[in-house]
Amino acid sequence: MDSQEMYVGAWKQSADAVVELVPTLSAEQLAAPTDCPGWSVHDVVAHLAHLEEVSNGEPEAPAGISVVASDYTEAGVAARRDVPTADLLAAFREQTATRYAFLSSTRLDLAETAPVTPAGVPWSWETLLRNRAVDLWVHEQDIRRAVDVPGDLDSLGAQVTTHTFAAGMGFVLGKKVKAPAGTTVRWLVTGGAPVTIELQVGDDGRARRAEPGSVADVTLALTAEAFTVLAAGRRGPADVPVEVDGDRELADAVLGAMTLTF
Known part of the structure; x- marks a missing residue:
């Protein structure tokens, strides 16, 4: 296809x-x-x-x-x-x-x-x-x-939407959160449209795919439904289930900045 x-x-x-x-x-x-x-x-x-x-x-x-x-x-x-x-x-x-x-x-x-x-x-x-x-x-x-x-929630539309929003997480981490160089964030998205996103901020402030073996400062585990609800700006972080492992302050900053426009 x-x-x-x-x-x-x-x-x-x-x-x-x-x-x-x-x-x-x-x-x-x-x-x-x-x-x-x-x-x-x-x-x-x-x-x-x-x-x-x-x-x-x-x-x-x-x-x-x-x-x-x-x-x-x-x-x-x-x-x-x-x-x-x-x-x-x-x-x-x-x-x-x-x-x-x-x-x-x-x-x-x-x-x-x-x-x-x-x-x-x-x-x-x-x-x-x-x-x-x-x-x-x-x-x-x-x-x-x-x-x-x-x-x-597992349809082709779910797949396209989840992967489209996943591609925008670099903008979220680097440009919206403005995380310092070396910051690494992992999103573990499960459910009907699963995807793993691992990004690290470079010296230029841009977030790119993390090097293999990088240790994440925070891991955000959530379903594809929760991920797309956040990225589409439909609800806030307090209104969707997210498991956080690592830096809570960084997690809150990322979750609060996940809304994308397209």
Whole structure:
């Protein structure tokens, strides 16, 4: 499986999961708050419908929707807040089917700039496809946590998301925590999408893969679900189970800085 197939497959699996799950939810569940501040389950569906419409080149609705990155997703949800969930889901289903037909039949140069992206950000095809896979799986999980229907923690979307966030831990340790040279941190991520991350800060302040045999100053053991919840900024360190072995102060600094944007 190449990168395009992997990203498209992960995105489609999560899209299908949302299409299957949402119609089973009650009105109370659709109104339930999610870990996205101010967003209900209905609002998450509105967000997903919005971005898939945009990805297919549909005009923004209503005309004049904000294209400022920080306001863009909120504006898309606000514009659809009064649209029935069933209508949003029907639009989402139609748009993802159209998108999948194109992405599964067209070989893309992933290094090229994608012609249409949310808010017009200058992403390559690879960045766009990866980010859509991550965004959709993360929001699928937002819905599942809100209605207490766990699932897809070992799916292709879970794998793509966990490894994407794992690749950002060097930025967390070196640039956000600004740990001193020689600091070594190990993340032991278990569960449906396991990964081990071992990073060491160099003299230049950058965190790189630790040398074999390096002794970690702290080891953070947590499930892939907890890891992605932290990295996606959905909950804080006090709200997810993490086992800490080693420097507690360093652990707290790393855990508090794990939120990534993508």
